[in-house]
Amino acid sequence: MKKTYYQKMAVLGMLLLALTVFQNYTDKSDEKFPELTFISEDLPSESLSEFDPNDLDEAQWQKLGFSEKQTATILKYKKIVGGKFLSKQQFKKCFAVSEEKYAQLENLILLPETNTEAKGSSNFKSFEKKSINVTKKFNPDQLSQIDWEKIGFSERQAAAILKYKNYLGGSFVSKEKFKECFIINDENYQKLEPYLILPAKTPVNFNPYLVKSGSSKNKFQHTNFDPNLLNVEDWIALGFSEKQANVIVNYRDRNLKGSFKTLEDIKNCFVISPEKFEELKPFIRLNPSTMSKKSDDKKPEFKQEKTDFSKTELNSITFKQLLEFGLDEKSAGSMIGFRKKLGGFMTKEQILETYNIDKELVQKLLSIAPLDNSKVERYSLVNAPEEWLKNHPYFKYSADKIIYYRISNPDDKKIWKLLKTKPEYEARMRLYVK
Template sequence: MMKKNYYQKMAILGMLLLTLLAFQKYTEKSDNSFPEVTFISENLPLESLSEFDPNDLDENQWQKLGFSEKQTATILKYKQIVGGKFLSKKQFKKCYAVSEDKFSQLETFILLPETNSEAKSGNSTFNSFEKKSLNITRKFNPDNLSQVDWEKMGFSEKQAAAILKYKSYLGGSFVSKEKFKECFIINDENYQKLAPFLILPAKTPANFNAYAGKSNSFKTRTPQTTFDPNVLDVNGWMALGFTEKQANVIVNYRDRNLKGSFKTLEDIQNCFVISAEKFAELKPFIRLNTATMKIAESKKPEVKQEKTDFSKIDMNSITFRQLLEFGLDEKSAGSMIGFRKKLGGFMTKEQILETYNIDKELVQKLLSIAPLDNSKVERYSLVDAPEEWLKNHPYFKYSADKIIFYRVTNPDDKKIWKFIKTKPEYEARMRLYVK
């Protein structure tokens, strides 16, 4: 009888042991990090991007944007699933192959309305590229073509602008047929039509970096004659050696902060993106014309508006207009406001510098002046955080399902942190929004 009881106890202990091992294996499996979508080129140079309609891109063009073959196949399949056409940015964002970071990088360039309801209402100003057949009659050097020339050839206004922007990114020349083909707005079909007519070397020269957009000589171009800074547009400042981003800041600074014109040399020198060395280089060639000052001022409506005191503006309440007033372009200002909205508010100034599509040097200058009040930003415990908030917050959404699962049986923040086993740097970001 005792022997029988002994064997029964051993059998029970064995079953308990197997159960514990199975549970441990399950929890280890559930603790594994969710797979992350990776990209060939997560940090695609923003200078090379232009506005585009995702409905017009073929497999090769998606790969030029930094997606792998597998991700590209997923995007094209998803487009068929949703009816053969993306209707909005929100719909495109739901595609599994497009990560949050990648979408943030591309968002401002996508020519689609924000939501499906806007698309269906017919009020959207986002129109697809017009489909035209190319009209090519003779051989040509693409470096010599203007916006109008590309449009006459059959490209839409947006496509023509994108091609010229890509040429500017390369340093002002397409260099070779290889480089021309890499322009993401030109699909394989159109390239095959254009290639026989292109007057360009087939291969990229080995010394390409000597005169590409990265070239020091291009960035420090010295004027060949005198110029009036009040009549220069973005292209004019770029011709003097500034990048497109710097040129936009200079024009915004002149038109918004100085009401349309530089009045003195000191006004030019005070522009944030013009270094002391660059100003010294340009100074002998600058001619301030009083006539163009009057013309520039006459174009501005006389609106009495007080200048913003940025030392008193909270970064969690600063407006789009105020960011433009400081000198940011619309893309930078929109990205910052959008990221702040997704987070529910900034907790630290370092977060602001993580925003995509911003001029970090200019924003750093703003942050050195403006305060940040995070007292009104919503924070929750892991136990009490609403499910919708967890799933939509940029810092929590990849761990949201785990948090929701574990807190059912372990309603304790300390235990949940142990169970989700996220990376230390991710946990540090999440804890900013935890009580």
């Protein structure tokens, strides 16, 4: 009897031990695996421009905000796909490129959208890398866009180099600063460095913002000029940035129909500050003959009243009105295009998120013009059309999840919990949710 009793107690003890081990295992299995996130920085807005991912080396990928490990993964993936990215679609599939990071870079990538477009496009050759060719020493501060293209850079790369020079205040300053230009990789810098007529080191007290504020006075040549005969390069020579020069020419050719008629016309141009106007005023010579060449008196012209932007609503403002305000075609087109994709702006801050816009000029517009978002379409997550979710810039990366979750959880609160999006992305999405 005792033997049987002890046997039963031993079996019961083993069962209790097994139950305890199983309980500990199930408790641990409930622990959530730490979420993997990519660490990336914001794009360096001052010197970043459009780029071909096939041209970037390790250092340039890191300047875009990727870590060393992510950069190594991207370069390895490029080798796997044949040593060259054919399309944005192919680049997006790289494991190291998160959806958020791709959304940041998408509009800057110089590649066709899909592999099919890449293979069928006659323009695909334009993305091929050119060789750098330099035979004599030169001062990079004196080179125009055409000069940079002759050296071997593409049109967009040349424009990016000039943009970077303007950011520095109109001069590359030193070889150190020249090397920091995003679009110039280490290989190309090594080819150019022996020919650069620049100091090797940057001055200790160098500040690009101070250089910018004083650069126009240093560059300006005190000679008489006719503003109706000046092109973009001429306005740059007078101390304006490339963007400002383009705005002035567009303002003259489009808004004033080809010519400045009075000093007041020049003064009214947004990018010409009162101080700059007073500096130029003694040297401006308006010639009636240059005005008449650009006007057509054969037919009576209908006088068009100037737009009152304080009464022009930002969700209905037109492309032509944006040009009238002073934006160039690229900025105006980008703003209208982004508004169309969103279905309308809900806040003024969204407009400043638009790629390829003149933020300084747009900020001026936002301070004047009102925004009415009452007509912008908004849906609940449960009722939002699938096509709308997949095409909306703020929802398209979560569209499939939303469509899947709402089948078994037709409740917005539950869907938000299941999505687990970052707070900043959820905040943007909620702008368009009822």
